[in-house]
Structures are given as C-alpha cells and as structure tokens.
Amino acid sequence: MSNDNTVHSLKERLHRVIFEADTPSGKFFDVVLLMVILLSVVTVSLESVASINAKHHDVLRAIEWGITLLFTAEYILRLYCTERSTKYATSFYGIVDLVAVLPTYLSLIVPGAQGLLVIRSLRLLRIFRVFKLSRYIGEAQTLGQAVLQSQRRVVVFLFSVTVLGFISGAFMYLIEGPERGFTSIPQSVYWAITTITGTGYGDTVPTTGWGKLLAVWIMILGYSLIIVPTGILSSELVKVTEVTTRACQACSKEGHDLNAAYCKHCGEALLVTE
Numbered sequence: 001m002s003n004d005n006t007v008h009s010l011k012e013r014l015h016r017v018i019f020e021a022d023t024p025s026g027k028f029f030d031v032v033l034l035m036v037i038l039l040s041v042v043t044v045s046l047e048s049v050a051s052i053n054a055k056h057h058d059v060l061r062a063i064e065w066g067i068t069l070l071f072t073a074e075y076i077l078r079l080y081c082t083e084r085s086t087k088y089a090t091s092f093y094g095i096v097d098l099v100a101v102l103p104t105y106l107s108l109i110v111p112g113a114q115g116l117l118v119i120r121s122l123r124l125l126r127i128f129r130v131f132k133l134s135r136y137i138g139e140a141q142t143l144g145q146a147v148l149q150s151q152r153r154v155v156v157f158l159f160s161v162t163v164l165g166f167i168s169g170a171f172m173y174l175i176e177g178p179e180r181g182f183t184s185i186p187q188s189v190y191w192a193i194t195t196i197t198g199t200g201y202g203d204t205v206p207t208t209g210w211g212k213l214l215a216v217w218i219m220i221l222g223y224s225l226i227i228v229p230t231g232i233l234s235s236e237l238v239k240v241t242e243v244t245t246r247a248c249q250a251c252s253k254e255g256h257d258l259n260a261a262y263c264k265h266c267g268e269a270l271l272v273t274e
Helices: 002-019 024-047 050-081 085-089 092-106 113-130 134-149 151-176 185-196 209-225 227-237
Strands: none
Touching (some): 002 050, 050 092
C-alpha cells in the first residue's frame, strides 16, 4: 500500500511540474523547455544553411540528438504522470510532442527527414500558459471561447462583406471597363475586396469621376465595417469567466475556473496547487 501511495504521490508531483505553470517549479520547467525548443529550432535552421552546416555539421547534429533525447524523456514522463495516457497522447499537444521527436529517429532511415523538426516551433504555443499572469491566460481562453460562440455571426458578416465586394466589383467593371485596367469582373472584385479591407495594393485604380466616387464609397464602407466584428466579439467576451493553466491529471485538459475542484471535461478531482 505504501509503495502505491509513493508512486501516486510521485506522479502528482511530476504532473504539477510538467503540466502546470501555476506553481514556481512548473513555471521554471516550462521556461527551460521553451528555451530548449528555441535552441532546437535555431539548430535546425542553421543546419539548413549549406556554409554553416559544412563547418559545424557534427556539432549541430550532436546538439540535435541531445535535444531529441531530452524531448523523448519528457514525452515519456508526460505519459507516465497522466492517469489516462491515451488522452494526452491523442491531444493536440500530445501529437505535437510526439511529432517533435520522430523526425530525428526517422532521419536514420530516411535522409533529410530531420528538416521536419521545425514542427517543434508549434510547441512554443505553450508560452501562452508559461508566462501566465492570471489575466494573460484568462484573456487568451476568453478570446478563444468568444470566437467559438460568435462564429455563426462572424461567418454571416464575412459572407455579407464578400457579397458587397462582388457587387462593388461588378459596378466598377461596368464603370471603368477593360481599357482602364479592370479587365474582368473577378479582377474588379479583387480590387473591391482589397479596398474594403483597407489593403489597397494600388495595382489597379479608377480614373473616371464615377469610378472614383464609387471607390470613396467603398473606402468609407470598409472603415465602418470594422466595428461590426468588434461588437460581435465584445458581446461574447463579457460572458466568459477567468480560467487558469491547471491541467487535469486524468484527461490532461486545461482551462478550468479559478475555484474549480473538479475537471469540467471528465469530472475527475483536480490536484490542489501548491
């Protein structure tokens, strides 16, 4: 019984350090991890430069193998300290962590496969929970939930903008015509969309009075449309509560409320933070 308790306690401690950034040890672990990831990305990038690789190939490869072994050990520890390891293994970060180490081993069989190691840059997404002051992670979670909850209205808005772009482009094609650079309706629609969004490449411009008047109307319309998605998201932002980086040891899901005692995804009790 004591051995079981010791193992369980070890898993809990490892889980706090590896998965959570709310504790000093967890934050330190993730900061170090981010630095190693950056080193790995820089190493792979330098390895792709022929002149640098020719001079320092052995050193770069040694660094890469050292980092790969470190990440392999980290991945195994993540599986070990998670009660339902398959949940973590099939999660977004679990797949990224696995893909981050596979290319180095595959390079032993398939030459050049190590170039896929740039996938490790995806792991930098952890920075959103590593340097978490409560408000930062809360804002990131809130924004994500607000976008999901307002996606239908955003889609309708984007569809409306596209329709306006087609109508405006068709009118501009009729006004300016091919002889003034508006060679087709699709090309005119392209001009209208870049004008509405404020991009304005300037590769095609209206020259007639009516064309310029239509362009002015489209520009003003583009500026007025900015407030629409802002209003849609703002109405959803106030509905979402603040969350933390605490991860469930059973399913590895994050994003729990500040005072949560149980995982809102699987119902398991959450570990008490130190």
